[in-house]
Amino acid sequence: MLSPQVIAVSLLSLTLVTAQDCPPLPDTGVVMGEPVPMHPEHIPSGCSAYEILVARGTSEPNYEAGGGKFGIVVGDPVVSNTTVKLPGARGYPVQYPASAEIITGTRQGARDVVNRLIAQSIACPRQTFSLVGYSQGAGVMHAAAKDIPIALYPRIKSLVMFGDGYHRLGDVLSRFPVGLNSKVKQVCAPGDPVCDPNATNCTFFHLTYIRPSYINPAVDFIVKGFTG
Ligand SMILES: *[C@@H]1O[C@H](CO)[C@@H](O)[C@H](O)[C@H]1NC(C)=O
Numbered sequence: 448m449l450s451p452q453v454i455a456v457s458l459l460s461l462t463l464v465t466a467q468d469c470p471p472l473p474d475t476g477v478v479m480g481e482p483v484p485m486h487p488e489h490i491p492s493g494c495s496a497y498e499i500l501v502a503r504g505t506s507e508p509n510y511e512a513g514g515g516k517f518g519i520v521v522g523d524p525v526v527s528n529t530t531v532k533l534p535g536a537r538g539y540p541v542q543y544p545a546s547a548e549i550i551t552g553t554r555q556g557a558r559d560v561v562n563r564l565i566a567q568s569i570a571c572p573r574q575t576f577s578l579v580g581y582s583q584g585a586g587v588m589h590a591a592a593k594d595i596p597i598a599l600y601p602r603i604k605s606l607v608m609f610g611d612g613y614h615r616l617g618d619v620l621s622r623f624p625v626g627l628n629s630k631v632k633q634v635c636a637p638g639d640p641v642c643d644p645n646a647t648n649c650t651f652f653h654l655t656y657i658r659p660s661y662i663n664p665a666v667d668f669i670v671k672g673f674t675g
């Protein structure tokens with residue numbers, strides 16, 4: 448089993464690959480479909496000005512060497528870079544297993560998102576939120592959005608989906624509820640078969656969101672949503 452640090456390096460080292468090639472997946476040692484251990488002790492307590500709820504991708508481990516809690520490919524770089532630009536921001540790891548049990552996991556994750564939004568909104572009247580989902584986690588956010596009370600929409604400043612399977616299905620099916628949809632940024636790597644309708648079946652591109660060319664614009668979008 449390689450360390451998450453090695454995973455990060457092996458993914459980043461392939462930044463020159465374009466959608467015409469299909470490189471082999473790096474040997475990360477991650478068994479796809481295995482649940483990721485949940486860490487309730489990573490749930491932040493009290494209030495913060497800005498909270499980013501992150502639903503990780505399937506079996507996506509944390510960047511443990513860097514103290515990551517949200518997923519090495521998307522959540523960890525998004526939260527750490529947003530926090531640098533916007534002190535007062537923090538992440539919340541959506542409590543769901545991100546395993547191959549997608550139907551039950553999505554339901555569990557969506558309930559956790561809605562419960563967190565309601566509880567924090569009551570406890571912290573000035574707190575605002577961003578919703579970030581990667582891969583299966585994007586499905587979690589789609590499911591959660593259906594159940595988020597409309598009264599809380601003004602608190603949700605942005606939604607950013609990476610490798611969102613709904614995106615592949617086209618505009619109509621990937622839409623979030625009216626009142627949230629205008630705050631959505633879709634990040635889809637060309638060639639990612641999960642979200643790009645023109646992609647072949649090269650899974651490699653689904654793992655490339657760790658690249659700064661995807662993370663940096665997402666971070667800017669989140670910061671702007673919170674402060675704009
Ligand atoms: C897919 O390919 C079609 C035809 O080449 C093109 O018009 C469309 O913009 C492409 N869609 C995406 C998401 O790249």
Ligand SMILES: *[C@@H]1O[C@H](CO)[C@@H](O)[C@H](O)[C@H]1NC(C)=O
Nearest residue numbers: 469471640646647648649650
């Ligand atoms: C899908 O992947 C298989 C094995 O990786 C490959 O042989 C096949 O050509 C690919 N199909 C398409 C449509 O890209």
Ligand SMILES: *[C@@H]1O[C@H](CO)[C@@H](O)[C@H](O)[C@H]1NC(C)=O
Nearest residue numbers: 524528657658659660662663
């Ligand atoms: C995070 O921010 C630093 C400093 O701006 C930047 O160098 C780095 O590329 C960013 N990380 C990612 C994954 O975008």
